[in-house]
Amino acid sequence: MLIIHRMGSLEKILADMDSYDWDSVDDYRQRSPESYRLWRQHWIDMLDASGLSLTGSLLDVACGPVSLGAYYPDTIGLDADPKYIKAIRKQSIRGIIGDFRDMPFDDDEFDYSVCFSPPLAPYELDTLNIQRDLESCELVKEVTSEMIRVTKKKVLIVHTYYANAFAPQEFKHLVEKRDTNYILYSCR
Ligand SMILES: C[S@@+](CC[C@H](N)C(=O)[O-])C[C@H]1O[C@@H](n2cnc3c(N)ncnc32)[C@H](O)[C@@H]1O
Numbered sequence: 001m002l003i004i005h006r007m008g009s010l011e012k013i014l015a016d017m018d019s020y021d022w023d024s025v026d027d028y029r030q031r032s033p034e035s036y037r038l039w040r041q042h043w044i045d046m047l048d049a050s051g052l053s054l055t056g057s058l059l060d061v062a063c064g065p066v067s068l069g070a071y072y073p074d075t076i077g078l079d080a081d082p083k084y085i086k087a088i089r090k091q092s093i094r095g096i097i098g099d100f101r102d103m104p105f106d107d108d109e110f111d112y113s114v115c116f117s118p119p120l121a122p123y124e125l126d127t128l129n130i131q132r133d134l135e136s137c138e139l140v141k142e143v144t145s146e147m148i149r150v151t152k153k154k155v156l157i158v159h160t161y162y163a164n165a166f167a168p169q170e171f172k173h174l175v176e177k178r179d180t181n182y183i184l185y186s187c188r
Pocket of ligand 1: 062078101117
């Protein structure tokens with residue numbers, strides 16, 4: 001798998017993505033239009049609940065095959081799986097293959113970033129899973145730190161289950177709003 005590391009301007013990264021060998025990437029198996037609708041509705045509900053109003057550039061971190069770019073034109077999706085980036089590009093959404101622990105963007109590159117259901121939870125909070133919990137803590141810290149680094153205004157992280165259980169203390173002072181399923185950070 002190709003992971004693009006920090007390597008220059010956003011335009012250059014997008015141009016590199018344009019010339020990527022997409023034929024070598026498997027196609028994502030499409031789901032029904034209804035499942036896409038429900039998927040997207042969940043995000044809209046979370047945006048509404050958090051009060052996040054998007055009016056500028058948006059980075060959709062770990063976007064998967066269905067990005068918020070379907071709603072917000074100035075969106076770039078990032079995912080480690082080329083299959084998902086191929087899928088969103090087919091929907092005319094700009095997408096970049098990358099690792100959310102080390103994103104290929106400059107500081108403050110985007111106005112907003114969102115991450116819906118990062119691959120961290122659920123983990124049972126019992127002694128047998130302490131090691132996995134520690135790994136989750138580390139991963140949440142890395143992705144939160146990277147998102148705050150590349151974002152000028154607000155960062156929204158939505159967890160599906162044990163929301164916030166692994167939220168890093170380092171960024172506590174930036175928390176603007178939180179609830180069971182999400183944390184909204186203000187980067188300024
Ligand atoms: C549960 S899915 C969430 C997808 C989408 N955001 C949604 O709400 O349906 C987790 C996503 O994280 C991506 N992912 C896993 N590890 C990653 C990494 N290190 N960097 C970037 N994306 C990653 C996976 O490829 C997958 O698309």
